[in-house]
Amino acid sequence: MLSFKHDIPTKLYFGEGQIKRLAKSLEPFGKNVLFVLGGGSIKKMGLYDEVIKILKENNFNITECDGIEPNPRITSVKRGVKLCKENNIDVILAVGGGSTIDCAKAIAVGYYYEGDDLWEMVKTSFRRAKALPLVDILTLSATGSEFDAGGVISNLDTNEKLGAVYTYPAVSICDPTYTYTVSPYQTAAGSADIMSHIFEGYFSRTMDSDLSDGISETILKSVMKNCKIALKDPTNYSARANLMANSSIACSGIPEYGKQETGWPCHAMEHELSAYYDITHGVGLAILTVRWMRHILNKDASATERFVKFAKNVMGLSGDDERALAFAGIDALENYFKETGIPMTLTELGIDDKHFVAMAEHANIGGYLKDAFVALTNEDIVEIYKACL
Amino acid sequence: MLSFKHDIPTKLYFGEGQIKRLAKSLEPFGKNVLFVLGGGSIKKMGLYDEVIKILKENNFNITECDGIEPNPRITSVKRGVKLCKENNIDVILAVGGGSTIDCAKAIAVGYYYEGDDLWEMVKTSFRRAKALPLVDILTLSATGSEFDAGGVISNLDTNEKLGAVYTYPAVSICDPTYTYTVSPYQTAAGSADIMSHIFEGYFSRTMDSDLSDGISETILKSVMKNCKIALKDPTNYSARANLMANSSIACSGIPEYGKQETGWPCHAMEHELSAYYDITHGVGLAILTVRWMRHILNKDASATERFVKFAKNVMGLSGDDERALAFAGIDALENYFKETGIPMTLTELGIDDKHFVAMAEHANIGGYLKDAFVALTNEDIVEIYKACL
Numbered sequence: 106m107l108s109f110k111h112d113i114p115t116k117l118y119f120g121e122g123q124i125k126r127l128a129k130s131l132e133p134f135g136k137n138v139l140f141v142l143g144g145g146s147i148k149k150m151g152l153y154d155e156v157i158k159i160l161k162e163n164n165f166n167i168t169e170c171d172g173i174e175p176n177p178r179i180t181s182v183k184r185g186v187k188l189c190k191e192n193n194i195d196v197i198l199a200v201g202g203g204s205t206i207d208c209a210k211a212i213a214v215g216y217y218y219e220g221d222d223l224w225e226m227v228k229t230s231f232r233r234a235k236a237l238p239l240v241d242i243l244t245l246s247a248t249g250s251e252f253d254a255g256g257v258i259s260n261l262d263t264n265e266k267l268g269a270v271y272t273y274p275a276v277s278i279c280d281p282t283y284t285y286t287v288s289p290y291q292t293a294a295g296s297a298d299i300m301s302h303i304f305e306g307y308f309s310r311t312m313d314s315d316l317s318d319g320i321s322e323t324i325l326k327s328v329m330k331n332c333k334i335a336l337k338d339p340t341n342y343s344a345r346a347n348l349m350a351n352s353s354i355a356c357s358g359i360p361e362y363g364k365q366e367t368g369w370p371c372h373a374m375e376h377e378l379s380a381y382y383d384i385t386h387g388v389g390l391a392i393l394t395v396r397w398m399r400h401i402l403n404k405d406a407s408a409t410e411r412f413v414k415f416a417k418n419v420m421g422l423s424g425d426d427e428r429a430l431a432f433a434g435i436d437a438l439e440n441y442f443k444e445t446g447i448p449m450t451l452t453e454l455g456i457d458d459k460h461f462v463a464m465a466e467h468a469n470i471g472g473y474l475k476d477a478f479v480a481l482t483n484e485d486i487v488e489i490y491k492a493c494l
Numbered sequence: 495m496l497s498f499k500h501d502i503p504t505k506l507y508f509g510e511g512q513i514k515r516l517a518k519s520l521e522p523f524g525k526n527v528l529f530v531l532g533g534g535s536i537k538k539m540g541l542y543d544e545v546i547k548i549l550k551e552n553n554f555n556i557t558e559c560d561g562i563e564p565n566p567r568i569t570s571v572k573r574g575v576k577l578c579k580e581n582n583i584d585v586i587l588a589v590g591g592g593s594t595i596d597c598a599k600a601i602a603v604g605y606y607y608e609g610d611d612l613w614e615m616v617k618t619s620f621r622r623a624k625a626l627p628l629v630d631i632l633t634l635s636a637t638g639s640e641f642d643a644g645g646v647i648s649n650l651d652t653n654e655k656l657g658a659v660y661t662y663p664a665v666s667i668c669d670p671t672y673t674y675t676v677s678p679y680q681t682a683a684g685s686a687d688i689m690s691h692i693f694e695g696y697f698s699r700t701m702d703s704d705l706s707d708g709i710s711e712t713i714l715k716s717v718m719k720n721c722k723i724a725l726k727d728p729t730n731y732s733a734r735a736n737l738m739a740n741s742s743i744a745c746s747g748i749p750e751y752g753k754q755e756t757g758w759p760c761h762a763m764e765h766e767l768s769a770y771y772d773i774t775h776g777v778g779l780a781i782l783t784v785r786w787m788r789h790i791l792n793k794d795a796s797a798t799e800r801f802v803k804f805a806k807n808v809m810g811l812s813g814d815d816e817r818a819l820a821f822a823g824i825d826a827l828e829n830y831f832k833e834t835g836i837p838m839t840l841t842e843l844g845i846d847d848k849h850f851v852a853m854a855e856h857a858n859i860g861g862y863l864k865d866a867f868v869a870l871t872n873e874d875i876v877e878i879y880k881a882c883l
Binding site for chain 1: 495496497498499500501502504505506507508509510511512581702704705707708709710712713715719720731732736739740743751752761851855
């Protein structure tokens with residue numbers, strides 16, 4: 106078990122009706138609020154009107170920054186920072202999924218960024234000392250942005266999608282009923298995203314960090330169970346609540362405490378897919394994950410022990426032949442993804458091999474995936490991409 | 495799954511050598527440090543000298559408040575508050591186990607308490623708005639005081655031992671090597687304490703809070719495994735590290751998120767034992783827990799489902815007869831406690847039934863244990879105490 110630091114200052118209000126905490130959560134920071142939101146989904150479900158009503162009743166001054174994209178873009182970050190400066194913003198309120206919250210984080214630190222080019226800020230990833238305070242209301246169980254300091258911003262001009270460390274939300278309001286209207290496709294994709302956050306740390310050489318592994322296995326099993334329930338019964342509170350609680354912990358770093366860092370290879374590879382083709386992040390992750398698993402298990406037999414643990418403790422399989430069991434666990438995972446309706450090839454998404462070499466180079470910048478659970482070369486990554494066709 | 499709030503501001507530095515963070519952890523709060531410690535164990539292991547050296551090298555002014563008892567007493571709290579006032583203390587440094595940290599928490603809020611009698615403060619339990627900042631170095635895996643806001647203070651004059659909510663540590667330094675010298679008896683008792691923190695929330699009517707239950711089951715299994723390793727091999731880093739990580743999470747409230755509150759019946763009953771007889775908390779808990787389990791399972795058949803879950807997922811048992819399986823899980827737990835060397839009767843501790851009625855009345859003040867997993871009357875509690883003889 107390795108050393109770790111735990112330092113998550115975010116306050117979570119979890120459960121139906123927690124929006125009652127909104128005004129008091131914003132109040133300590135000031136009256137001028139930048140209201141960051143995505144497309145129309147929060148308007149359709151009535152949440153937009155509810156937020157505006159609460160803000161007006163409590164005499165907040167509202168500046169809206171709407172239209173934040175899935176895979177949020179640097180152009181939106183620039184627009185948000187400009188609005189903050191023009192309107193003397195005291196606090197940012199992000200209402201939406203991970204993309205909206207990620208963008209709001211970049212705006213929060215971008216406000217204090219002293220350089221000329223905010224894309225440079227994204228490229229030099231570290232936790233910023235100064236940021237505008239951020240409160241969010243979560244509407245999608247997926248990225249875990251409500252309980253971590255990270256964010257991912259895309260630049261369509263350069264075909265880049267980069268994760269960076271920004272700032273923790275001060276308060277996250279997590280009401281599972283806001284996810285009742287999430288489509289089956291996005292429910293499945295969000296669940297795959299949660300699971301990928303676990304896979305990235307679970308597949309590690311550290312075998313004795315019991316709590317991390319137990320939390321990881323619990324989340325994987327719970328997501329698979331509750332995603333299926335939510336697909337059949339979208340307003341099942343218990344299923345939506347479990348998915349939401351799992352999403353917050355999965356990306357918090359907690360499931361990796363005490364474990365060797367892995368470089369998050371599937372996220373590195375998927376960010377290239379999203380950067381080039383603007384696909385749904387969780388879908389790209391699901392497609393890549395099972396091919397990555399098979400590739401590394403074929404490449405390095407010493408990975409078998411960890412895959413057997415996964416097959417037994419997560420997928421509920423058993424058997425005497427360890428190699429067969431390890432591969433069976435991956436097959437079972439692929440079947441689960443298929444059952445949830447995720448298209449499981451890049452071909453179905455209209456992606457061919459045209460950019461695979463360039464994407465592999467960028468995914469493995471500086472060759473840093475040599476420190477992954479099983480080391481990956483650029484050639485490995487191209488092979489994994491090809492296996493996804 | 496019920497609503498919950500997560501709000502734990504404590505920063506944890508976990509792992510060997512994390513004492514290197516000490517000076518920087520204290521620095522932001524000021525130079526005048528109250529150094530709170532227990533008996534001689536931190537002197538024997540050299541930690542006392544190391545702390546003094548770091549404090550002196552970094553020009554802190556040290557006021558010592560030593561001799562904090564196991565089951566820390568209100569007299570020590572009063573002494574600490576007086577020292578803080580006399581020496582213009584800026585920050586408290588507690589070095590020791592849960593008793594030392596609990597006492598330091600009470601001193602931290604006692605410093606700002608405006609009433610005349612600090613025992614009144616203990617009796618009116620709520621989180622105080624103002625407290626001196628607290629940094630701690632943990633030397634025992636047991637109470638979880640390093641990662642919660644609570645503390646338990648005893649009053650020998652009134653035979654009372656009361657838990658109260660005080661303040662979170664700002665920083666906890668958790669180095670598993672500081673527990674290498676913990677005796678087998680205290681290792682076993684501390685492990686029983688960790689497990690009890692889980693049992694108190696795990697046995698609940700809420701069956702759909704997957705993450706809480708998964709974390710709980712993980713901690714129980716890990717504590718049983720690693721306690722046995724540590725008993726045989728006291729300097730096994732991995733075992734000591736797992737016990738320490740488990741202790742911090744077990745009492746944090748996290749394993750109960752989304753679940754119905756239970757009133758923590760075993761702690762209520764054990765505090766009476768410690769108040770009357772000053773016994774080791776974890777030992778009292780182990781003795782009580784198995785009798786409490788059998789009593790409520792006999793009293794209420796609807797508890798069977800939860801006990802079956804425990805027998806299967808924690809104790810690794812199986813069987814078709816659910817009632818038999820439920821009781822077998824409790825037997826297996828009792829065997830585990832015996833194997834770790836815990837005396838499993840009150841008689842062995844020299845306790846008879848003299849005060850059971852008074853203790854039951856006080857443990858169930860206001861009849862609040864009617865809301866436990868299985869409701870407990872004073873008569874139930876007396877029966878549970880008697881079964882422990």
